[in-house]
Amino acid sequence: MFPAVDARQVHKHYGSLHALDGVDLRVEQGEFFGLLGPNGAGKTTLINLLAGLALPDNGRLSVMGCDVVKQYRDSRRLLGVVPQELVFDPFFTVRETLRLQSGYFGLRRNDAWIDEVMHHLDLADKADTNMRKLSGGMKRRVLVAQALVHKPPVIVLDEPTAGVDVELRQTMWRFIQQLNREGQTVLLTTHYLEEAEALCGRIAMLKHGQVVALDSTKNLLNSVTGCRLRLRLAGALPATLMPQVIEQKDGNYLLALPSYQALELLLAELRTAGVAVQEMSLQQPDLEDVFLRVMKVEHEEAQSC
Numbered sequence: 001m002f003p004a005v006d007a008r009q010v011h012k013h014y015g016s017l018h019a020l021d022g023v024d025l026r027v028e029q030g031e032f033f034g035l036l037g038p039n040g041a042g043k044t045t046l047i048n049l050l051a052g053l054a055l056p057d058n059g060r061l062s063v064m065g066c067d068v069v070k071q072y073r074d075s076r077r078l079l080g081v082v083p084q085e086l087v088f089d090p091f092f093t094v095r096e097t098l099r100l101q102s103g104y105f106g107l108r109r110n111d112a113w114i115d116e117v118m119h120h121l122d123l124a125d126k127a128d129t130n131m132r133k134l135s136g137g138m139k140r141r142v143l144v145a146q147a148l149v150h151k152p153p154v155i156v157l158d159e160p161t162a163g164v165d166v167e168l169r170q171t172m173w174r175f176i177q178q179l180n181r182e183g184q185t186v187l188l189t190t191h192y193l194e195e196a197e198a199l200c201g202r203i204a205m206l207k208h209g210q211v212v213a214l215d216s217t218k219n220l221l222n223s224v225t226g227c228r229l230r231l232r233l234a235g236a237l238p239a240t241l242m243p244q245v246i247e248q249k250d251g252n253y254l255l256a257l258p259s260y261q262a263l264e265l266l267l268a269e270l271r272t273a274g275v276a277v278q279e280m281s282l283q284q285p286d287l288e289d290v291f292l293r294v295m296k297v298e299h300e301e302a303q304s305c
Helices: 043-050 072-077 094-104 111-120 136-148 166-181 193-199 217-222 239-244 261-273 287-304
Strands: 005-014 017-027 032-036 058-063 079-082 154-158 185-189 202-207 210-216 227-233 245-249 252-257 277-283
Touching (some): 005 043, 017 043, 017 202, 017 210, 032 043, 032 193, 043 058, 043 079, 043 154, 043 185, 072 079, 094 111, 094 136, 111 136, 111 166, 136 154, 136 166, 154 166, 166 185, 166 193, 185 193, 193 217, 193 287, 202 217, 202 287, 210 287, 217 287, 239 245, 239 252, 239 261, 252 261, 261 277
Parallel strands (some): 032 185, 032 202, 079 154
Antiparallel strands (some): 227 252, 227 277
16 A cells, blocks of 8 residues: 655755755555644645645655656645645635635536535635635635545645634644544644644654654653643742753742652652642643754754764
8 A cells, every 4th residue: 555645865955955855754544644843844845845836856755656746647636735825816705716626626516525625614604705805714714625625635734723713723623633534644734732742643853854753642752751840839949959940930830850759859858948839730741842852852963963
């Protein structure tokens, strides 16, 4: 069985910028896969190459076994992309926009599926509304609908919930998760790491155009030891504990503990200092901790070279 997305030693330059530097990435069919990285890491460049909006300088990319360069027409039919930018035609209604998008893929009499997509994205009551009259969140929903009108087996979401409200995020994720359960592959880039942690079975992290981490979400989370402790104290935190402080404000502290055993020692030190604990909560490591650790390690290795 072909992988849904396969990138092999992909390079892309923009002038002196090496946007992608030998990317190897394989996304299996049916996965909900996360692609994370800081701004400028190469995520959108990789998506543009998959969609045929740019050509790789070296390497090979394929979608469901179809080469994105040599078999552009076939690979493009297999892919649905939701871009970051709000791009729309101001002269058409929502339904007309989705019919036109269907026509680009040679689909006629597609209204039944268009109606279903609009229903799941809460666009049904906006079907006859001109695009320019929609709010930013509604336009974002139409972009998602456009990516789905031709029922592609692979869906790419490039920062799909950036700047949108909670209602849209919940509505969209319910529908996307349903499609994923039905067998469609989802490739997600997002700066909302809690979304990636909750949704993605595997995650790749990019930095400076290279894959610097690739594993299951569970294994990535297990790679971070220790925990975080949030405290609200009646007095000042002893100076000996200050090196563990991540955040501090008005008697509230967030501390990084190397292990759960360190919690007992910390509480004993607070008792010895006569500092009372008013509130306390223990937090498990999350994907943000993993992300910061991976990016920090890569930064330190780069500095040592």
